Amino acid sequence: MDAAAVPGLVAVVLVSLVTLAIGTWGLRFSRTTSDFFVASRTVRPRLNASAIGGEYLSAASFLGIAGLLLIGGADMLWYPVGWTAGYLVLLVLVAAPLRRSGAYTLPDFAEARLGSRTVRAACSLLVVGVGWLYLLPQFEGAGITLRAAIGAPAWVGPVVVGAVVLANVTSGGMRSITFVQAFQYWLKLTALLIPAAVLLAVWWGDGRPSTGLGGGDWSVPVAGHAGDGGLGLYATYSLIIALFLGTMGLPHVVVRFYTNPDGRAARRTTVVVLGFLGLFYLLPPVYAALGRIYGDRIVESGRSDVLVLELPRVMLEGVGGDVLTGLVTAGAFAAFLSTSSGLAIAVAGVLTQDVTTRMVGDRGGVTAFRLAAVVAVVIPLVVALMVRNVGVAQSVGLAFAVAASTFCPLLVLGIWWRGLTDVGALAGLAAGGVGAGGAAVVTLAGYAPGGWAGALLGQPAAWSVPLAVVTMVAVSLLTAGRAPAHARRFLVRLHTPETMDAGRPST
Amino acid sequence: MATSRTANRLGDVTEQTALGDLYLRSLLTEQLRLALRVIGVLVLTLGLVPLLFHLAPGLADRRLLGLPLPWLALGVLVYPFLLFLGWRYVRRAERNERVFADLVGGHADED
Numbered sequence: 001m002d003a004a005a006v007p008g009l010v011a012v013v014l015v016s017l018v019t020l021a022i023g024t025w026g027l028r029f030s031r032t033t034s035d036f037f038v039a040s041r042t043v044r045p046r047l048n049a050s051a052i053g054g055e056y057l058s059a060a061s062f063l064g065i066a067g068l069l070l071i072g073g074a075d076m077l078w079y080p081v082g083w084t085a086g087y088l089v090l091l092v093l094v095a096a097p098l099r100r101s102g103a104y105t106l107p108d109f110a111e112a113r114l115g116s117r118t119v120r121a122a123c124s125l126l127v128v129g130v131g132w133l134y135l136l137p138q139f140e141g142a143g144i145t146l147r148a149a150i151g152a153p154a155w156v157g158p159v160v161v162g163a164v165v166l167a168n169v170t171s172g173g174m175r176s177i178t179f180v181q182a183f184q185y186w187l188k189l190t191a192l193l194i195p196a197a198v199l200l201a202v203w204w205g206d207g208r209p210s211t212g213l214g215g216g217d218w219s220v221p222v223a224g225h226a227g228d229g230g231l232g233l234y235a236t237y238s239l240i241i242a243l244f245l246g247t248m249g250l251p252h253v254v255v256r257f258y259t260n261p262d263g264r265a266a267r268r269t270t271v272v273v274l275g276f277l278g279l280f281y282l283l284p285p286v287y288a289a290l291g292r293i294y295g296d297r298i299v300e301s302g303r304s305d306v307l308v309l310e311l312p313r314v315m316l317e318g319v320g321g322d323v324l325t326g327l328v329t330a331g332a333f334a335a336f337l338s339t340s341s342g343l344a345i346a347v348a349g350v351l352t353q354d355v356t357t358r359m360v361g362d363r364g365g366v367t368a369f370r371l372a373a374v375v376a377v378v379i380p381l382v383v384a385l386m387v388r389n390v391g392v393a394q395s396v397g398l399a400f401a402v403a404a405s406t407f408c409p410l411l412v413l414g415i416w417w418r419g420l421t422d423v424g425a426l427a428g429l430a431a432g433g434v435g436a437g438g439a440a441v442v443t444l445a446g447y448a449p450g451g452w453a454g455a456l457l458g459q460p461a462a463w464s465v466p467l468a469v470v471t472m473v474a475v476s477l478l479t480a481g482r483a484p485a486h487a488r489r490f491l492v493r494l495h496t497p498e499t500m501d502a503g504r505p506s507t
Numbered sequence: 508m509a510t511s512r513t514a515n516r517l518g519d520v521t522e523q524t525a526l527g528d529l530y531l532r533s534l535l536t537e538q539l540r541l542a543l544r545v546i547g548v549l550v551l552t553l554g555l556v557p558l559l560f561h562l563a564p565g566l567a568d569r570r571l572l573g574l575p576l577p578w579l580a581l582g583v584l585v586y587p588f589l590l591f592l593g594w595r596y597v598r599r600a601e602r603n604e605r606v607f608a609d610l611v612g613g614h615a616d617e618d
Contacts, residue, residue, distance in 0.1 A: 074567070074575075074577040074578060074581065077577070077578070077581040077582055078581070081553065081581055081585050084585075084586060084589055085549065085553065085585075085589055087589075087593075088545070088549065088589050088592055088593050088596075089546065089549070091593050091596060091597075092541070092542040092545045092546065092596050092600075093542055093546075096600070220560050220564050220567045220577065222557045222560050222561050232561075233557060233558070233561050236557045237557060240553075240554070240557070244549075264601065267597045267600065267601075268597060270593065271590070271593045271594055271597055274586075274589055274590045274593045275590050277586075278585075278586025278587065278589065278590055279586070281586065282582070282583060282586065285578065285582040416535070416539055488531070491531070491535065492531055495531075495534055495535055495538060496534070496604070496607065496608075497604045497607075497608060499608075
């Protein structure tokens with residue numbers, strides 16, 4: 001290890017220590033099982049929005065986008081736009097009703113709405129599947145980052161992230177994680193903002209060399225790489241559908257809404273999140289634009305995915321470059337920690353309710369949660385260590401497509417349509433899950449045919465979401481007699497303000 | 508007193524009566540219409556962008572404030588736009604709920 005590795009090493013150690021320290025501090029507030037799962041539902045909008053931002057802005061946001069923009073150009077802007085717009089769709093369709101449903105997790109919602117253990121089991125399976133699909137690229141990205149920052153072997157990153165996440169999640173649960181993630185949003189924003197400002201000043205001092213922003217395909221916001229004409233247009237729209245509709249179905253996003261005090265707060269939290277995400281996503285294009293000018297060598301060596309980490313040293317020599325490198329490394333590491341923590345909590349929450357509580361019996365609510373957290377982290381960690389190069393952006397995009405094709409129709413129809421039946425929900429989940437999930441598995445396995453077949457498999461959302469919706473509605477209509485008797489009472493609860501206390505059980 | 512009246516009307520909404528059906532249907536329709544309107548705006552603005560640039564790729568070289576149009580629109584302006592849509596939605600959704608609460612005769616959402 002040489003001197004160049006020192007700033008990165010210091011950054012990683014500091015972020016890990018501060019994360020553990022805040023987690024321990026939050027522990028003082030974390031007493032009951034309810035604290036563990038949903039922080040006893042007392043988290044205020046601003047703190048909760050910071051936590052959501054901290055949790056949501058993953059490795060793909062912090063590192064991935066800048067690199068994608070550098071290589072792919074303006075059509076990659078749809079990633080940050082979609083990740084933000086997804087929250088707007090979530091806000092108008094599900095935020096307040098989801099909170100008012102009074103359920104802990106997605107499977108809880110499905111069971112309460114449809115009164116079916118089978119639908120519950122299907123949802124649990126999907127939460128674990130989507131959660132693990134999303135955890136894989138986090139661990140993988142951690143490996144890439146530590147290799148770039150301190151020259152560590154690829155297995156070090158995943159193991160360090162897994163260990164810190166496990167320590168935090170098992171000790172404090174949701175309550176302490178809320179503080180940790182709120183801190184990590186601001187850390188990530190600072191770690192991207194300050195270097196961007198300094199590097200822009202350097203660029204200005206260099207006499208503002210042409211941004212090179214224009215020019216040919218680089219500024220056209222339609223996928224060109226997939227082929228010209230209709231193919232590129234299809235790929236772009238399919239990505240937009242997956243991202244806009246998939247956000248509401250991500251397990252770690254949904255679980256956050258139960259920590260709001262009421263439906264009103266859930267809405268207000270979401271608006272603050274929209275602001276926080278927008279603020280953050282202004283920054284990656286700055287790195288991409290500077291990379292177009294200064295980053296030729298980074299592109300040539302095929303390391304555009306670590307553009308954010310390497311650009312400071314390319315543009316700035318000496319101590320300045322070292323300090324900025326340390327800062328961006330800290331931000332990247334925080335990104336892995338916070339997103340992995342959120343996913344671990346969500347997956348562990350579901351595993352606790354449906355698996356481990358039965359194993360340890362009634363007495364050990366917290367013990368069951370800890371056991372579940374270990375399973376939730378260790379399995380994807382082992383897979384990440386065995387499988388190499390799943391592709392961070394691709395894997396994240398497919399997780400969105402699966403969520404958009406399964407949980408999105410279930411939530412939207414369950415909240416707005418009395419006629420949804422258990423059989424209809426199962427059929428829709430199966431159609432969307434097998435369709436999008438199958439395409440995801442095939443793509444991750446490395447099968448990539450050209451032309452339309454490749455586009456349909458690589459970006460399944462444009463066909464799998466309508467397929468799931470149509471199946472869910474059609475089968476529900478065919479089995480209309482099975483619509484649960486309590487459906488209207490449940491809808492009343494979802495849509496009336498808490499202060500009116502309509503049909504609300506006193507929980 | 509107002510409280511007993513609230514309980515009665517709320518009973519109407521919760522139990523399946525014609526009046527309760529009407530109340531609930533009006534709230535649901537109102538909120539759903541509001542949600543669809545926001546999504547409609549999203550489709551008609553962001554949703555048309557890929558098609559627009561697909562049909563007229565020359566637009567990508569247009570510059571505004573020193574930035575190429577797509578980068579300005581999708582890299583900067585889109586975020587305040589989304590925030591504005593969200594803020595306006597929350598105000599209207601809360602107003603719908605207040606109207607519903609008044610209709611049912613409660614004193615919900617005082618603050």
